[in-house]
Amino acid sequence: MSKYNNKKTIVDDIAFDSKKEAERYKVLKSMQDDGVIIALECQPKFTLIPGQYFETIGKRERGVDYVADFRYIDRLGQIIVEDVKSPITAKDKVYRIKRKLVKYFHDVEIIEV
Numbered sequence: 001m002s003k004y005n006n007k008k009t010i011v012d013d014i015a016f017d018s019k020k021e022a023e024r025y026k027v028l029k030s031m032q033d034d035g036v037i038i039a040l041e042c043q044p045k046f047t048l049i050p051g052q053y054f055e056t057i058g059k060r061e062r063g064v065d066y067v068a069d070f071r072y073i074d075r076l077g078q079i080i081v082e083d084v085k086s087p088i089t090a091k092d093k094v095y096r097i098k099r100k101l102v103k104y105f106h107d108v109e110i111i112e113v
Contacts, residue, residue: 044071
């Protein structure tokens with residue numbers, strides 16, 4: 001079961017974490033089909049901290065990434081990154097920190113839908 005009781009949904013053989021995210025995909029896919037946007041991408045990943053090796057303890061730790069829901073290019077040529085959020089998930093502390101790190105390290109503003 002998901003942390004926020006979301007229901008996994010499959011559209012076009014793509015698994016989405018929620019029905020709301022799947023519905024947003026359908027809207028964006030339609031916009032792309034109509035030529036309003038281009039280069040629609042699901043689950044774009046942004047590296048926030050690369051993996052690193054700690055010699056003193058002989059251990060490698062995984063990096064930290066942020067995975068958004070969608071990235072596309074609008075009619076003005078701007079790259080848009082979206083994340084589908086409910087009022088509850090938008091308040092998640094880890095999400096909020098990662099959103100700020102994406103802005104700081106990648107100069108990308110995440111639009112919450």
